[in-house]
Amino acid sequence: MKAVRLTLICHGLTDAQRLGRMACPDDALLALPSAAELMADYTQVLSAPERRTLDTAGVLGDQVMIEPALADADPGRWQGLTLKQLQREQPDALAQWLSDPYSAPHGGESLAQLSERVAAWLAAFNSPGSTLAVTHPQVIRAVLGQLLDCPLAALQRIDVLPLAKLQLSFNGQWRVRLL
Template identity: 35%
Template sequence: MSGRLVLVCHGATAATRGVVFPRDEPLSVEVGRGADLGRVDLVVRGPETRCAQTAAGLGLDAVVDERLRDADHGQWRGRALDEVAAGEPEAVTRWLTDPSAAPHGGESVLTVLGRVGDWLDEHPAGARTVAITSPSVVRAALVHAIGADPAAFWRVDVAPLSRTVLRGGPGRWSLRWIVPGDA
């Protein structure tokens, strides 16, 4: 039996608008109830404040799933990408080109892909699920679902409040569509 997974990227924050490695910041804009998510069996979310506020704004009672947490950016948390790139250009280049690198002391892209891939592989067959999470988790889910090379992680742009819809189930996901958000 085929399931449906709607990955909703959390709403805009100061970090997303400023290209800053996120902390657990709140939304910078209120989220309204406009999205039609269809019939839903299960609603889950990342543990961050921004995910909780997005779920509440959409009128959803979501259960926290730690595997949906944002990537850990270690010592870069709270810093702008431009600032880090100016001070640590080799580290940023390594992070963007080597999926196994974690020069910031947090998680590598491969670690995030593994965590999110395991979550997808354990998804209940036939379930209609909505997951509110971060851009890094949406990217990782999409890369895993379509069997893309880990380097494709950086080729996916995920806007606040965008919806990425996958169909299938463990080991056989496919991309159904992407609904733009708040670009």
């Protein structure tokens, strides 16, 4: 059985992250990462469908496959709003969303729904060789939660910075490698 290696990398820095604003699918990167920041011996490159992930993956060339399961959580009506604005205008809804992983007061996807989507993708992932997957902080948190069997509420305590990497390997079971 050939080992499966999967490295998840968070997209590059966006204005939304810098400003604490809920992301929009067409958010652009503030600066493109260099190929040296991303390169390794990968047999395939996957990307979530949003512009920021595609732009990050695009540094590696044009052989990027879009993987819908790696998409960011849908923020519903909150798309494009800043956290400061939500604190001011919808403090109870924001507090509920931050404390209850099953809630979706914005009408989008809850953290629990995102985690289920990611768990299903990870359970079916079996590409031998080394794969680089460009995705989002919430998706990387959900993967960590699945592998470590963490309570969903604990995922909000994990910071995932731009270009942060999470390296996984599978040989009968998933393992997390700290770099």
